[in-house]
Amino acid sequence: MFNKDSKFEKFKDAETIIGASIKVKGNFNGQGDIVVEGMLEGSLKTAANVFVGEKAKVSANIEASEALINGEINGNIKVKKYLAIGETAKINGDVQCGEISIERGASITGQIIVSAEDSKKGDSKKEKIELEA
Amino acid sequence: MNAYIYDDFLNKSRYRRAINRVEIRLTDLGLNGKIIRLGAIKNIKDVIQAEMKNGIKNIIAVGNNETVNKVVSSMIANKTYGFFQKDVLFSIIPIGGNNSIAHSFGIKKEEDACNILLARRVQKIDVAYAGNNIFLNKAELFSNDAVVEIDDDYHLELNRKANIKIININDDNYLAFKNKIDSNDNNLNLIVSGRNQDNTFITSKHIKINGTGELILDETISVPMPTEIGIIEQKINVIVGKDRSFN
Numbered sequence: 001m002f003n004k005d006s007k008f009e010k011f012k013d014a015e016t017i018i019g020a021s022i023k024v025k026g027n028f029n030g031q032g033d034i035v036v037e038g039m040l041e042g043s044l045k046t047a048a049n050v051f052v053g054e055k056a057k058v059s060a061n062i063e064a065s066e067a068l069i070n071g072e073i074n075g076n077i078k079v080k081k082y083l084a085i086g087e088t089a090k091i092n093g094d095v096q097c098g099e100i101s102i103e104r105g106a107s108i109t110g111q112i113i114v115s116a117e118d119s120k121k122g123d124s125k126k127e128k129i130e131l132e133a
Numbered sequence: 134m135n136a137y138i139y140d141d142f143l144n145k146s147r148y149r150r151a152i153n154r155v156e157i158r159l160t161d162l163g164l165n166g167k168i169i170r171l172g173a174i175k176n177i178k179d180v181i182q183a184e185m186k187n188g189i190k191n192i193i194a195v196g197n198n199e200t201v202n203k204v205v206s207s208m209i210a211n212k213t214y215g216f217f218q219k220d221v222l223f224s225i226i227p228i229g230g231n232n233s234i235a236h237s238f239g240i241k242k243e244e245d246a247c248n249i250l251l252a253r254r255v256q257k258i259d260v261a262y263a264g265n266n267i268f269l270n271k272a273e274l275f276s277n278d279a280v281v282e283i284d285d286d287y288h289l290e291l292n293r294k295a296n297i298k299i300i301n302i303n304d305d306n307y308l309a310f311k312n313k314i315d316s317n318d319n320n321l322n323l324i325v326s327g328r329n330q331d332n333t334f335i336t337s338k339h340i341k342i343n344g345t346g347e348l349i350l351d352e353t354i355s356v357p358m359p360t361e362i363g364i365i366e367q368k369i370n371v372i373v374g375k376d377r378s379f380n
Contacts, residue, residue: 013313019325019333021295026287037331042287 015048020055028060036071043075054088061093076110135166135250136181136189138204140196143228144172151228151243155195158247166191171203178207191222191372193250197231198353206267209260209367224250224372233352234269237304239374249374256373258316261301264360268350270304272362273297276346279358281323283337289325296326299340299348299362302379310334316379319364339363 015032018024022038030046037053043060044050050064056071063078070086076093077083083097087105094110102108137159143152159165167184174180181192181204194204205223226246227235240246263272274281274297281297282288291297300308300323302316309332314322321340325333340362342348348356 014334015313015336017310017332017334019327019331021291021327021331022325022333023290024287025290026283028287038333 014051018056020053034064052089054086067097134189135164135191135193136184137166137168137193137195137226138177138181138200139168139170140194140200140203141170141172143196144170148228152195155226155228155243155247158244159250162247162251164247164250166193171200177203178210181207185221190220191224191250193224193226195226195228197227197229198234198351199231201225201234201269202267202351202354205260205269205369208369209267209365215367222253222255222370222372226250231352233304237270237302237378238371239377241374241376245374250372252372252374254373254375255370256316256377257368257370258302258379259319259364259368261299261321261362262365263299263348263350263362264356266350266354266356267365268301268354270300270302270351272299272348272350272356273352274299274342274346274348276342276344276358279342279344279346282341282343283323283335284339285341289323289333289335291325298324298326300324301364304378306378311378312380314379317368321362321364 014035016030017035018038018040020037024040026042028040028042028044031048033049034046035051036056036058039057041059044058045063048065050062050067052058052069052071052073054070058071059074061075065080066082067077067079068084069089069091072090074092077091077095079097082099083095085102085106087103089106091108092110095108096113098116100114169180171177192204192208194200208223225235225238225240226243227240228243240249261268279291280288281291299321300314301321303311303314305311309326310324313334320336320338323335323337323340343359346358348358348360350356
């Protein structure tokens with residue numbers, strides 16, 4: 001479902017792509033879109049968007065404008081705008097975002113805060129959900 | 134106004150015919166200039182510096198990738214280069230094998246090079262360094278235990294079978310991500326190609342490579358590891374063909 005999402009089509013032109021055979025350790029800071037298909041340990045921060053692939057394993061806190069998560073995340077996710085969680089996603093950590101969509105089958109262990117304050121001024125909406133699928 | 138730097142291997146008789154063809158074509162086009170033979174001089178830097186002070190406008194390396202490396206290293210190492218940078222153009226007349234840099238400039242044969250010099254299509258490009266050497270196209274990493282540190286922020290642990298290239302300007306029309314590579318953005322591009330289109334693309338200003346093995350610069354120069362790779366402050370203006378493999 002999310003793979004066809006037009007919001008994420010531009011990932012094809014991502015500034016940084018970490019392939020499946022690569023292991024990255026350290027603090028990854030970027031300005032452009034980042035695709036993670038391999039392993040990442042440390043922190044991941046970008047002013048743009050993050051795509052985490054189905055086979056990716058990320059042990060890091062993630063900060064981005066928008067994100068599409070299909071892989072395994074051990075860490076907190078903070079997304080300013082739209083966060084899409086795919087059916088193969090497995091998240092162990094807290095999630096904070098402006099808007100969210102969660103596909104059936106996704107696993108999230110942690111607190112989810114959906115706050116429209118960041119994405120839409122004056123239209124604040126807060127939800128706290130704890131899920132264990 | 135033109136200085137043609139002939140590499141010393143061109144003294145061999147097998148290159149005589151190609152040299153003659155080039156010289157006749159250059160004369161026909163009114164592009165003849167001073168010929169400097171590397172075999173006869175000891176300090177190429179001093180010679181090029183003197184030519185730049187005398188107002189030379191075009192410096193043309195005649196030979197292969199190694200010739201290009203010698204000439205560009207000498208150009209940018211000059212104290213005067215910063216002052217003359219805007220005015221001095223560089224190009225290549227490829228003769229012999231191992232001419233991937235000329236090919237990336239869109240210069241396939243020596244006769245094409247003369248026409249390209251006449252057309253004067255100019256592009257500004259970055260010059261990269263690895264250790265004490267410069268390179269224009271790429272550095273290829275050959276190592277089983279390399280750890281690649283990017284901008285002092287993070288490092289990559291690489292699969293042994295991966296094909297690792299650090300690219301300044303692209304010389305491969307079939308390269309994955311070739312459209313992402315900018316020849317004038319002050320950045321290097323690390324590409325790791327694995328099986329089944331498992332590719333990695335990272336843009337960086339500074340890369341440290343630790344471990345054992347070697348880097349091969351522009352298919353010519355071997356640099357031992359560990360080493361550091363980056364972009365030097367000076368850029369060069371090059372005369373390129375329309376079929377160049379970079380933007």
